[in-house]
Structure formats: C-alpha cells, structure tokens
Amino acid sequence: MNDDKKQELITVYVDDREVRVPPGTNMIEAAAKAGIEVPHYCYHPKLSVAGNCRMCMVELGMPEKDRATGKPVLDNEGNQKVMWIPKPAIACATKAMPGIRIKTKSDLARSCQEGVMEFLLVNHPLDCPICDQAGECRLQEFATDYGRGYSRFVEEKNVKPKRTLLGPRVMLDDERCILCSRCVRFCQEIADDDVLGFVDRGSYTTLTCYPGKQLENNYSLNTVDICPVGALTSTDFRFKMRPWFLRETHSICTESSVGVNTVVSSREGKIHRITPRRNDEVNDTWMADSGRELYKQVEAKHRLLKAVVDSFETDNVGGAIREAADLLKGERKIAFVGSGRSSVEEQFLFKKLADQAGARLTALVGRVAEGDGLLISADRNPNVRGALVTGLINELPEAELSDLEDAIDKEEIDTVVAYNEDLSAAGISEQQLAKVTIIYVGTHFNETSARARVVLPASTVFEKNGSFINQQYRLQKFLQAVPGRAEGQDDRRILAGMLAEFGVLVSPEIDDVWAEMSETIETFRDIGFMKIPSTGLLLDPPSHLRDLRYPEGGSLHYEPAKEEASVT
Amino acid sequence: MALVVQRKPLSWLENTYIPQILGGMKITLKHMFAPKVTLEYPEERPVIPENYRGVPTLVKDPNGRVKCVSCQLCEFVCPPKAIRIWPGEIPEEAETAHVEKEPDDFEIDMLRCIYCGLCEEVCPEEAIFLQDTFSVTGYSRDEFKFRKDKLLQLGGTLPDKHYKWDKKKEAALRGNEH
Numbered sequence: 001m002n003d004d005k006k007q008e009l010i011t012v013y014v015d016d017r018e019v020r021v022p023p024g025t026n027m028i029e030a031a032a033k034a035g036i037e038v039p040h041y042c043y044h045p046k047l048s049v050a051g052n053c054r055m056c057m058v059e060l061g062m063p064e065k066d067r068a069t070g071k072p073v074l075d076n077e078g079n080q081k082v083m084w085i086p087k088p089a090i091a092c093a094t095k096a097m098p099g100i101r102i103k104t105k106s107d108l109a110r111s112c113q114e115g116v117m118e119f120l121l122v123n124h125p126l127d128c129p130i131c132d133q134a135g136e137c138r139l140q141e142f143a144t145d146y147g148r149g150y151s152r153f154v155e156e157k158n159v160k161p162k163r164t165l166l167g168p169r170v171m172l173d174d175e176r177c178i179l180c181s182r183c184v185r186f187c188q189e190i191a192d193d194d195v196l197g198f199v200d201r202g203s204y205t206t207l208t209c210y211p212g213k214q215l216e217n218n219y220s221l222n223t224v225d226i227c228p229v230g231a232l233t234s235t236d237f238r239f240k241m242r243p244w245f246l247r248e249t250h251s252i253c254t255e256s257s258v259g260v261n262t263v264v265s266s267r268e269g270k271i272h273r274i275t276p277r278r279n280d281e282v283n284d285t286w287m288a289d290s291g292r293e294l295y296k297q298v299e300a301k302h303r304l305l306k307a308v309v310d311s312f313e314t315d316n317v318g319g320a321i322r323e324a325a326d327l328l329k330g331e332r333k334i335a336f337v338g339s340g341r342s343s344v345e346e347q348f349l350f351k352k353l354a355d356q357a358g359a360r361l362t363a364l365v366g367r368v369a370e371g372d373g374l375l376i377s378a379d380r381n382p383n384v385r386g387a388l389v390t391g392l393i394n395e396l397p398e399a400e401l402s403d404l405e406d407a408i409d410k411e412e413i414d415t416v417v418a419y420n421e422d423l424s425a426a427g428i429s430e431q432q433l434a435k436v437t438i439i440y441v442g443t444h445f446n447e448t449s450a451r452a453r454v455v456l457p458a459s460t461v462f463e464k465n466g467s468f469i470n471q472q473y474r475l476q477k478f479l480q481a482v483p484g485r486a487e488g489q490d491d492r493r494i495l496a497g498m499l500a501e502f503g504v505l506v507s508p509e510i511d512d513v514w515a516e517m518s519e520t521i522e523t524f525r526d527i528g529f530m531k532i533p534s535t536g537l538l539l540d541p542p543s544h545l546r547d548l549r550y551p552e553g554g555s556l557h558y559e560p561a562k563e564e565a566s567v568t
Numbered sequence: 569m570a571l572v573v574q575r576k577p578l579s580w581l582e583n584t585y586i587p588q589i590l591g592g593m594k595i596t597l598k599h600m601f602a603p604k605v606t607l608e609y610p611e612e613r614p615v616i617p618e619n620y621r622g623v624p625t626l627v628k629d630p631n632g633r634v635k636c637v638s639c640q641l642c643e644f645v646c647p648p649k650a651i652r653i654w655p656g657e658i659p660e661e662a663e664t665a666h667v668e669k670e671p672d673d674f675e676i677d678m679l680r681c682i683y684c685g686l687c688e689e690v691c692p693e694e695a696i697f698l699q700d701t702f703s704v705t706g707y708s709r710d711e712f713k714f715r716k717d718k719l720l721q722l723g724g725t726l727p728d729k730h731y732k733w734d735k736k737k738e739a740a741l742r743g744n745e746h
Binding site for chain 1: 637638639640641643644655656657660666667668669692693736739740742743
C-alpha cells in the first residue's frame, strides 16, 4: 500500500483495540480486522446491508465535542471523552468514522446477542441430525457461543412448508429459515433475477418464489452457500455427505476464462461438491451453477482409464508412451493440437515436445460462446492465455482447425497429436481423420480417441496440481483434490516420458517445471509454483499479447481493454 | 545381604499328612453341596446387566420406525472407524416422509468395533444401543460386517420416551392458526 492510501486510514476502536481502516468501512469488517468477531446473519460483505437479524448489536460511542465550538471535550487525564449511546446499535449498519468506538462484549451487547439468539431459536426446528447445514451452520455456531443451552419456550413451534422445491437445484425448508433475506438480496443485486420474496406477516413470514416463477437462474446455488442456516439446500448435495467429513482443496473452475476460485470438497477420493472461494479480484464469493457440476466428469462413464495401443487396452502405460514417441520419430509430418483446458505447465511441456518432434503446425481449439457478463466469459477455455505466454500459439485460437484441415488435404500432415481435444468436434472430417495417424492424450473417450493409434489416459483438473492464466492475466493455481483414477499417470509424467524418448530429460515435478519456465519465459521470471498466492498473481504480459483482440466482454471485476487504451 | 529363611522341621503329625488331607476333603465336600457358580454355556445363558456394552445395534421405536436418521455422528465419533453409513432420503409418499432422512445402508465392522459405546452416547436420536449380544462368530471376514438388516434384527424395538417425530407430525397436521 502506498503512502497516499495510508493517509486516508482512520482510527477506530473495537473493544478498546485500535484498528486503522478506510473511512466508511463496515464496523463488522473493522472488528474482523481487529480479530474480533461480531456475530451476524443477514450481513454479507458482498450484498447490501439489510440490518434485519439484529444479531450484530453492539454498544456504540463517539468522541465528545463541544457543540458550540467543535473542540474536543477532555477528561481529567487529558483524553477525549467518549459519549456512549445509551441503546445498542447494529454494527453492520454502522460505518467507520474517526474515533468511533464499539463494545462487542459489554453486558449490554452480550445480553442483546443472547436475547436475539433465543428469539431466533424459538421457532427453529432444531433438526440438526437431518439438516444438511449442520457442521457449517451459523445458527449452531452462535448457539454455542450465545445460546442458553436449554429452551424456555413451552408453546408450540410454528409450522411452515417443508421440502419446497424453489427451482431445479434449490430446495427450501421454511421452518429453518431465519428470514435474513440474504438470498432475496442476492437474487436482486447479483443474479439480477428477482424471484424470491417474503409473504405473510410476523412470525408467519415465509420465503417463497413469486407465483409462476422459479429460482432457476444459473447462479441459484449461491443462495445455498450464503444461507446461514439449512433453509436452502442443494438438491445435488442434499443428504449426500456431512460437511465435517469433507476435505477441502483449493481449485480453479475450468468453465471459462474467468477462472472462478473454488473449493473442492471430497471424502476418500470421491468429490461431493464444489463451492466458490472468496477472491475479491475475481469472483467475490460467487460461482455459476454450471461450474459446480464439473466434478461429475471425474467419474463419468466415458472416462479414459487405461492406455490403448492399436485399439487394445494395456496396463503398460510406459510402453504406450514409448509407442507414441516412436510414432513421432523419423520423417514424420506432425501437427500438435493443444488444449486451452490444459494447465500452463502442460502447455509448456507440450510445446517443448512439439519443438523436439519438429512439429509443422501447432494449434489450439478455441471455444467461444456468449458470456453472461458475470462469471462466465465468452472464452470457454480456462487457459488460452497460458498457451499464448508459453508460446504454444501466437494468435487467438479458432473453433475450427481450418489450417490443419488444409494441411491434411494437401498431405502436408500425416500425424496428429491431440491433447485432450476432439478433432472431429473441431471440424476435421472423418475422411481427413482416416488419412492421419493420431496420438491422443486425454481424459475421456471421444471420436478422436476411437480413431487414435495410441491413447494415453490423462488426469482431470481435480486429480493434479497446476495453474491457469485467466482473462485478467492472473496466474491462479489449483491443487490436487482426489487421487488420479487413470493408472497413476499425471499429464506432466506422460509429457516428460515422451520427451525422455527424444533424449530430453525433464523432471515432471511441478516445482522443477516452474524452475525451467521461470528461466525461459520472461513473463514468469522469479515465479515458482509455491510462490503463487491463493488469490492468484497478476502477470505483466508482453505487449504483443496485450494487443490481441480477446473475445471476452466485460464481467465481474473485468473490463476488456479499449482500443488504444492501456490495460490497467 | 541375603536373608536366610529358617525352615522349621515338620512335626510328627504333619509328617502323616492326615490334617492336610482332611482339610482338602472339607473344601471339596463344601463345594459339592454349595450352589453352582458356573453355567452350562451355551445351553444356559448368563444374565446380562442392564448397562452391559455388547454388540452395537440399531433399534426401532414401538411404532416400527427405524430411529436412525443417518446423521453420521456415530461414524464420525467411532474411534476405530468401524461404522459406515450411506445416507438416503425418505420418499415423499412414505408415512414417515416428515423425517426426511434415513440410512440407505448401515455397516458396522465387528472386527474393528471396540465396544466403547461412544456411538450410543453420541446418537441424538437414541437409535443405536450396545445391547446384550456378546458373542460374535463367523466363518469369513465379510460375516463380521453387520449390515442394516442384521443390526435392526439384533436391535429389535426399544421403548421410546419422547416420540419426537410423531409429535412433530401431529403439530404439522394441526397446523398453526393463521
């Protein structure tokens, strides 16, 4: 942070602890900065302030000034007096002002928090044993901190609709709802699909969809994430696994070049769900529903698990790698088709292999579709920029490999190495495919793998470490969540194995690949895999890459570069 | 320093062995007429005390509902990781649909179980009890993996103090006056 910005900070006091924050900071955030948690339900850092749960009530004080002169009033010891407001105020709707003080643990604040907690639990069903939220439930957490441990409520609890399907992916249990309105505000403010609202009054207030509408937008599952209790649950994850069994791994969504930060939750090598991870520079705390389904590809039926040589499955992956390398040696006219879905490291090794094999043509398959302006960009490849930086390609990829088609027709190419890309989907016809020898490295069966001489099984993004470069030229890393299903072969091992057949010895270990990349690629200078922070690292791409006309439109935290305007 | 124990020489009477033989006969005769302390196991079975920790079992409530809702707390707490639960959803047309959740399958590996009773202690639904079965035998390792059916059969029905879910259903049927 530079000096100008430091000047702007003001001092506030949380439980007599001094914190320096920018003016206007929410007092819940200021307290968090001081390491003090103010309990809250309705407040969410990325949504507007509603102030309806009343859980964050604190005592509030301002430094006293003389009304006539505006001068500070001092006490006997020369300190400025503090005027404490006699009634509690909610911290979430209080902005930081110079000298403002809050007490979060005073008798008054404590009795407020305990009172609100008791009221919230009055009509809550307390069915934690069957509730999916148990284990990550704010109500459970604050009930242990501020609850009284037994109930004084002898009347009957409210009866509200249960098991209501709000949309194809979201299930609502109204009895558990504490009416914080986070989901309502999310639909209005972020998803821009205003379908949720409250009906009825008082203790009968019920969350519902507007008549004739459904919560079916592609961001609906974010309401499940932000629901502080178990009222909104995901139909996909419902009753599958308790959260305390899940191992959480940081990953990156491969849906588009936005590079949404995610958490992959798995147990014993089986992935159960994907949830967004907060990154204020990329995706805030949101994620598209379609990206959450991608874990299903790991156990898809058409998953490639064994090497195939001449349409015979083999357990000898090393032999298959040798077979593939032999096909590339000699007087071959080879084309290398890489993937924008591979990691930077794989693209680097793939490029190295292409150079060794003397490839006549290297290409990438482009995937451009309409972006939604939020978290799905027009470029559906997560890592086209990685291929540009590593030099695998020099221009933006096309969806159809017309160069390769021409070359095959003119018999300038007789061997194609396809890396996780289906050539027939990229516009190569059956006759053209029949003319060439194909080596396929990939995760799933497709038309190309069916026609390949050698098929090598690769890992999905959940089964390996690596990094992607997103649309902002932000280098982001993903970590292995589950053990690889495909014969213990990591992509980097396959590529390093093929390179070894050409007499080039490279270590497939990710740190060693990075050591080599930081030496040879200017953009990656002084970067190592371990040095990439969990929120990513903004790269400074060379100017010829900056000037390319990328297909992405604007999205959350990304504005496409204007013509002749510099990228900020 | 070594201590030398002085041994008294046996008296004349002791040398005849008669007092010792008579003493032994007395004990034998006493036990011939005393009540038996052993059991003719396995024909006769011992009385198992109420709080005995035998094989963990799943129980039903008096209305025949499987009490387990597959919250998986016992799976979590189990020190030797003997328990494995596959949770499932109760279909909406079922009579107990309001309970929503039940185990699709439940497995306790009795070769792993250490009879500690933590599962019984942690269960929020009072669905798992270590009862009086103490003898577990089998011919293969698979036989020692007790699945849901076997556990329910061993558990039987236990009296219920709360009828928590029945009360819940009654309240829902009554509804609240709007």
